[in-house]
Amino acid sequence: MSDSKTSALRLIFESILSAGLAVGAATLAQPWLSLANLAFVFLAPVIFVAGKRGLAGGLATALFATLGFNFFFVPPAYTLHVADVDNLVTLLALALTAALVSQLSARLKVQAMQAGALAQMSLRLATFTQDLAACGTEPAVRSIAEDRIGAWTGAELCFVDPDNDEALSPLDAAAARWALAHKVEAGRGTDVMAGADALYIPIQESTVPMVAQLWRGTGTVPVPNDSLELVRQMLIRTGVALHRVNVDARLQHEAMREAVLASIGHDLRTPLTGVIAGLAALPLDKQGIVEASRAEAARLEQLVSNILDLARLRSDALPDAREAIDLTDAVDAVMSALASRLASHRLDVGLATDLPLVRSDARMLHHMLLNLLDNAVKFSKPGTRILIEGKVTEGSTMLVITDEGRGLSESAAGLPKRDVAERVPGSGLGLAVVSGFAAALGIKFVASNRTDGTQGAVMSLRFPQALWISQASQTA
Template sequence: MQNDERKRLPPITSHLLALAVCGLAVAICLPLRDLLELTNIAMLLLVIVVFIAATLGRSEAILASFVSVAAFDFFFVTPHLSFLVSDVQYLVTFAVMLAVSLITSHLTTRLQASAREALARERRSHALYALAKALAGAMSIEQVVERVGAFVREQADGDARFFLTDTAQALHEFPPPGVPLGLDESIAIRAVFQSDVADRSCCIANPNGLDMMFPLGGAMRRHGVLFVRAGAGGRPALRPMLEGIASLTAIALERLRFVDIAEASRLETEAERLRSSILSSISHDIRTPLTVLFGQADSLTLAGGHVTDEERDAARAIRDQAGRLNQMVEKLLDMARLQAGQVRLRKEWQAIDEVIGASIQMLDNALREHPVKVTLAPDLPLVAVDAVLMERVFFNLIENAAKYSPAGAPIAVVVAGEAEGLVVEVRDCGPGFPPASLPRLFELFERGVAESAIAGVGLGLAICRAVVEAHGGRISASNLADGGACVRFTLPSAGEPPRIEPELTDAAGVGS
């Protein structure tokens, strides 16, 4: 409600006041009855009607019009103190006076109403502008909700409630509700949120007032629904203003969402840049002393009799640990180069079994207690890969399978052909991946078990993903139904592989 409406007098009081003003005007004009013409007295009474219309309202002005005409006839037209008319022409005067009074009161009240409406629109415009400025400076959803709720209470005499979406696009009231809504309101809110029509707002009348719901739709997504209970005095005329409030709220929520996305992207970029710098600097600075340490320890293990058995065992342990640390540094270097884009693939047509065999040979010590079974589909085509990088992929996958499998457990490498290329699976008989870590297994420094006695820094699978994706393939991890883990990746075919002609043999069976 507007301030002017709150100050209006009760109807009975205002009508009695109109009668009192008419009586006062008649009392003032009575002493002038013999001094002024009747037309002048009629004009004075018309002025009183206009004054009442401008100050009290239309119905009071209509009442004053009839009372003024009756008082003019009773007190000023002969015979006095009687409603009898001595001259029929006075009837025309009465009719014209009444018509002029009614028309004047009507125009005056319309002018007053228009002025009040224009003033109310101006106040709402200033208030909306102030709200827009306040929302532009809001730094959180809590501030948006607080400022919009205060605006609705002040300007619409209502109560605002917000139903916003979470990351899964499910509606939840924010902040948590004090009094839950009824079933009808909840259904209406969900319908407004999901509706695809142009005007998706909704109004519901209830004994406590008028419920209005407005969607909070941004440029990229819907953020929720604004629910306003306008109270017993709520009117549909408030709807345009509330639609503007909903639009401003949606813009503010959209801005906050983009700010969060930009900040997260900036932090992620900074973290990746810092991580790459650390990887590059540490790996290069550590590689040289590690090589020296490995060489010195290896020399001690091969030394003659002047080295005791205990010293030789200690040197052998130092050499093995230095070699393991050197492998970690190699992984750091590989990851740093892959992330920096400094690695160019040198693709050549390769037989996949030869690449697997080279990787298994490099893992001679690690596979001492794990038999590896390689299963190849018949007639596998050659595949265009960078053999060095692909050997690193098989090396990391088979090494991981060996580290996380119990002693004596076999490791299976299965290669099958598809229309798009080759599909490779590396399976083990270990405990499998923790289900919670499956979505993050291929990220940097991510390990299946964070606290584990098994050595590693969580780079092997990240390197595998980078190499496979550089070849245009995809990689994923899963747990087998009968136990164990499985890493599966694809290598797409790139063109038509060359044909391998069989060797010709002479009569003695010797190749030419």
């Protein structure tokens, strides 16, 4: 016999038994109660069975209770015939009241079950959230989610990337991608690609694309509808936890990197500063050893600055300190810093008088110009000409440095690089720093070879009009 038939027979038996008990109780109370009051005795089994077995049990009990009341107590007794109209009204009132009480009791039972299920879900979510809060790594978060969700649903859970998981069948991969793109579950048990072997639910709060795969055997719905909301809420909390541990790990990594950079900068620059100060205090000798040592120490200091700035640039750790800058003053400051090295070249400066102020970072711009001029000096023979121009053209302000050196070639990374026929001091980091700083500040850096038939390079910084500071802003 099937389970449904067994359950139906058990319900009928409980209804008949409850109605029979009501008949017995009414028989004992009959000497003291009127017929109308006896009818209330038959409501008790209806309420009891409806609260236990739901609406179907309540209605069945109401039917048997009404028949019992009619057969045993409504005159003429022991028949289903009703002779008096008043008794008929009483009988109908009992039947109607029993049906209403049955429906009300069944509704209260459903609400109680829903409240219990909600309380259980809230307890599970609270426990799950506490367990996730104790996790400090992504593998730990995944392990907790797989264990808890698997234990509470009976499904096997794992996290997949639909674009990189080759173990997925074409249909399952399509369902996973659809779920990730539309932020809604897809696959087995849903209306979207129901032929897939598993159910796929997107992890919406995660920092990386990720989908939860739930599987419970081929052809079986992984998560019943009454448990789907619990799984959704648990996966939302899983995504939040994954985001938290990834952010924490990134912050720790950045803090460690900054500490390392600060330590390197201090440990290298402190002795360099002492060396440079000591060399500055020495008188020049005839062999030029002191002067050469000063130049090498200055070059080493710039190399350290380039390495540290390039490291910070690649980690996005450079602060944004933009302000109004006069390009004429910026060029003068760089020329003063490189005065000793520029002395061996013919330097021509042609800055237009109508150059606008630009919004930029003074320290970064100074470092860019310093690297460009140092590059021109380094790769040009003594006595050759270096031209610094500043002009406004085609909606942009340009600073152009032209030399008569060896020209440029394209490196494998796509950055401009000097053709070096013989060893030249330097690391080749200068132009990489310039390119990175320019991109961070919204400046276009262009480097090319000269096209006027003269050997050499032309390197320019182009400030778009968006970086100009208007006259009104300057006045304000």
